[in-house]
Amino acid sequence: MTAPIRTLVVDDDFRVAGIHRDIVAAAPGFAALDPVHTLAEASAAVRDRSPDLVLVDVYLPDGDGIEFVRACGVDAFVLTAAGDAASVRRSLRAGALAHLVKPFDRQMLEVRLDRYRRFRNILGGTDTPRQAEIDRALAIMHGSDAPTSPSRSVTEQVMLDALGSGGASAAEVGERAGVSRATAQRHLVALASRGIVEVRLNYGRSGRPEHRYALPR
Template identity: 60%
Template sequence: MTDPIRTLIVDDDFRVSGIHRDLVDAHPGFQALPPVRDAASARRAIAEMEPQLLLLDVYLPDGDGIEVGRESGVDRFVLSAAADAATVRRAIGSGALQVILKPFPPNALHDRLSAYARFRNLLARDETALAQDDVDRALAAARGGIEQGPARDETRRLVLAALAGGEASAAEAAERAGVSRATAQRHLAALAAQGAVAVSLRYGSAGRPEHRYRRP
């Protein structure tokens, strides 16, 4: 099992940062570090706790979240109510992998965290050099884009490989493959239609039956 991705939330609203912390902790493969509320605390936390991902608000009491992210060199999302084009361009130009406008539904952050986990997986290989397809897949994952061609085929291969350990639900396959549940579900449905995976139903004590997938 790989170590969880340490994620630091920087937001001056403690209620908002608490919500984001809970969303991160609820996502498989991620660990929320104690949130901080200003630029100075963010810089100290980055130096001391070495997060691998930052979730940054733009307007902080003592500075600018976009600049904190730029200085850090750490992978980052910008989460802000600042919806003007100039701020969004500045966030993207600073190197933010995602810009999410507040308020947003929980699945918006969940899906982007899944995409980021896939981005890290694609760039964690031991090859001495990457092919252009590898770079294209990583960039598509980082931006949460719609996969086409080779990127789609690679995702399908990862989802199929996730069943090597035995039967799994779409959520379990998604966690193993480092993709969102919706992405795993889409590819599993396509693989089932091709006969590459078998589908069965598991009935619980209540609620809808769960689809289970396995390799024939």
């Protein structure tokens, strides 16, 4: 089973921190950690609770959230009232994957979380991704992924996003995409019949080959 994306909210406003935590908790594929309210608490949480993603305010009682993003070594979104161009550039230079200016609609954060989940499905493993996969992951994260081809269903596009860099079985793709194994296999077989994905056989200990699907090299 794919582990949920452990997400930490860092905001000194207890009410806002709770709202953002609840949005994360409701997002498919995410687990919300208890929010923290200072950089000292955030540093301890990164060390002790190993979040995969942090959502960080800029103006915190004991320092600058953007500098924390630069130093923490964890994927991050900056969620802040600082909407001036210099702050946006600074957060991007620090490595933030998104910069949302408060107040923002709940859907704006939901969309960024969904993009991050898809981005992580492609680049979250240990395999070396191909350039096309890197480009696709970055396009997804920044909301500029190409429109779905009219020859593909939306579900088939989700299957492609869930394949990952090293290929996967139908069961693995189904788990990542949130559909049944049978549904994933049906769409993967259809994609393979059109040459959009390749089918490879992996012989396990039982001697029965497992079908694994991958993007063409």
